[in-house]
Amino acid sequence: MxxxxxxxxxxxxxxxxxxxxxxxxxxxxxxxxxxxxxARAAAGVDHARLLANTVSIFAGTPEVNARPEVAGKLAAIVKTARQRLTAMDQAGAGELFSGLALGTDDVNLRLAYQYLYEIALAARTPGGELDGDAAAQGRVADGLQWLHERYFGDQTAGYYGNWHNWEIGIPTHVSRTLALLPGQLRQERPGLTPAYIASMDAYLRSGKNGDVDLDSRFHTGANLADITANRILQGALTADDARVGKAISDQATVFATIDPxxxxxxxxxxxxxxxxxxxxxxxxxxxxxxxxxxxxxxxxxxxxxxxxxxxxxxxxxxxxxxxxxxxxxxxxxxxxxxxxxxxxxxxxxxxxxxxxxxxxxxxxxxxxxxxxxxxxxxxxxxxxxxxxxxxxxxxxxxxxxxxxxxxxxxxxxxxxNAPERSVAFNAMDRTVHRRPGYAFALARSSDRISKYEYMSGENLMPWFQGDGAYYLYLAGEDQREVFGVDYYTAVSPYRLAGITAPVEERRTVPELYGRLWYENPGHPLNFTSSSESQNTYVYFPRAGNAFSGGATLGAYGAAGMIQSDDAAYTAKQAGTLPDDFVAYRNARATKSWFMLDDEIVVLAAGVSGQGGRTAVTTVDSRIAAPGDAVALTGERWTGGAWQAGDTTPPRWLRYANGTRRTSVGYAFLTRQTVTAGLETVTRNRRVVRTTNPDTNVTKNVFTAAVAHAAGDAPALAYALLPNATEARLRDYARGPLTVLANDRRVQAIKHRTLGIVAANVFADGPRLVERLLIDGPASVIVRSGDRTTVALSDPTMKRDRVTVVLHGRSLKLDKGDEGVTVRRVPGGTMIQATTRHAHGRTFTVTLR
CATH class of the missing domain: 1.50.10.100 (Chondroitin AC/alginate lyase)
Incomplete structure (x- = not known):
């Protein structure tokens, strides 16, 4: 243990x-x-205690509920329950609650069960005005009986819509509601609980024999935890030791760390x-x-x-x-x-x-x-x-x-968190870099991790969210005014910060197919709403590239990615998908992000819109309230002030929100025209999610972007400087940062003050960077000082080992991670990490 x-x-x-x-x-x-x-499972379970614990979790206890901090919660529970009871009083024909039409809408059915739970909760909450209200509890029991007889008990009539409602959503409300009802009331209706448990077992169609199936693709992670938590309660309600024990055993598997x-x-x-x-x-x-x-x-x-x-x-x-x-x-x-x-x-x-x-x-x-x-x-x-x-x-x-x-x-x-922290979540293609004044978050994708997730009319325009989209959070801001749903509503999906996108217009899934998914059950891939093909090609398609990852050295980080098409476009080109299935071709780029103290350096090479299209790389997009005092300043490479609409390449730009006292600087390390400006944008929140409130959002949108001509465009390099002053930006060109390489094979930088050389090698074979001979593909960070520290990883997750040779005087091992070897070679020191089955993990060694 x-x-x-x-x-x-x-x-x-x-x-x-x-x-x-x-x-x-x-x-x-x-x-x-x-x-x-x-039959022998979990002997000795105290079912009464288990149910009492459940009631305490959701309804509280007399002692807790007497505390002033809880008064607002109690009032809210009672208010909600009274609203539900009123809706029951006003229900029309075929309704349990007014306005909830039943029979074809699984969401409404789930809501009906939720409303019953909310009444049962209020009637069991100590100190609440409805505590012990036998009439309300009777109405809940009657409601459960009514719904089961008409809309839930008949398996041939149920299971329309979203599987989650039938296997998780409704059973969650039912199980908790039954637990909240007094034991005497359940005894007076002896058939109610067994009937529901039998029906819930029957609806567990992604399981096996009415129980959890750990081999089911639906019974994993959070879904598995939900299902098993419900089954624990169901076992307690019927004093079924076996059911409780099996559910505990099944849920325990979610605690296991995944070994891919x-x-x-x-x-x-x-x-x-x-x-x-x-x-x-x-x-x-x-x-x-x-x-x-x-x-x-x-x-x-x-x-x-x-x-x-x-x-x-x-x-x-x-x-x-x-x-x-x-x-x-x-x-x-x-x-x-x-x-x-x-x-x-x-x-x-x-x-x-x-x-x-x-x-x-x-x-x-x-x-x-x-x-x-x-x-x-x-x-x-x-x-x-x-x-x-x-x-x-x-x-x-x-x-x-x-x-x-x-x-x-x-x-x-x-x-x-440490005050300074750089985290490579390489198993899910994410990177987080933190400093006291900001945090930088990067979304990557690969043949392991999806480019985005769309489903059920949610996230309607997600196409580039995994293509290096990044988010720069500044200290002291109300992030609701900078990110969240309003960011995706106001900012064009083709101009998310950090992405390189082709110049084209795409249509959402509902626009393409007239429904929330692609339907073609007659195709060999069987496209239905929750099929594996729907997941693979519509809901969350993976990318086609293997290189996506990076290394961390202490609080510093390097990440890289080769941008590719998604699985849907690749399959469509291979003739795997139906003729009426629409798939979009992506732009291509090789990208790196080097994360230091006061800057994040971004390199992009091999940028192409593909198929004769132009492409655009968005340096940043930020939103602000219309009344905020926002200013954009800059300086040309040739000297003099840069202004919005200027076609002369800027050396730097600075976006400042005077109202919020925040700013971001952009130092350009290559000379390219940057289109930057501010505009007021009004859009409805339903452009990103069909069920969002019908609410218009008006934001002041700042965008800075670089256009790439059709074909291979010149390499691009720039640095993000959070909270930068104009003086800092003017001095930046004379600072310690140097771009050592920026092409499809190698991208590397050197920071003299920090003593850091960092490189992503995308090509196979040895590549010389500064005094480092790196056997790619690899991500490497070297920091020199009293000691030399080397961090290296395999971003493809396919290599058995990664090797780096440090040219110069021979160095000796001071300390290192398991799996790293150090030995002298002619002209220097060789560091080799055994990366087989490391899943992108960073290996670190210190030399003296």
Missing amino acids: VTPAYPSTAWSVPVPHMSRRQVLSLLPAAGLLAVAAP YHLQHGNTDGYYPDGSFIQHHSVAYTGSYGRALLTRVVQTLKTLEGATSDAVSEGLPGVVYRWIADGFAPLIFEGWMMEIVKGRAVSRTNTGYADVGVIVEAIADLADHVEAAGALALKKYVKFLPAADTAAFVSPVSIARYAAIRADAAIPAADL
């Missing part, structure tokens, strides 16, 4: 991970027997050794599905507390602690969840602050389940983050716990 240490600063300690075998070793013998002998070279059940969804989280097998998803998984497993820990053997959850809280420290914390900037890990959820109107509020609730709860040092580190982080909106918390108990942590003067505020 892994026993993690809990430092006060989590970033300073190696990350412990759990294999599936280690996870299963944490379960009691009864839980392990569940797989082979369900030894997959269990073929599953790639979950947390990886580098902190990455993937859902849907290829989508970077920490900020949405990962957040949901975190919430669900923490709730399970609370549900099981005192109801099962301690061995059931022993060690698992430590795994979740590492998810937070190494998976979530790097992606949270001043209380905002970064866009690069939200998939289609970027198009929703809930904000990055609300996303983090959910995480904060889970962190506050987890602090009660980890060892003392870990609990303190989590509490410090809770105090470090901006105050969360507790109205969005699920549990009154969590609100009280959170308030107690925030009010405790003995707990100092402390980040889980």
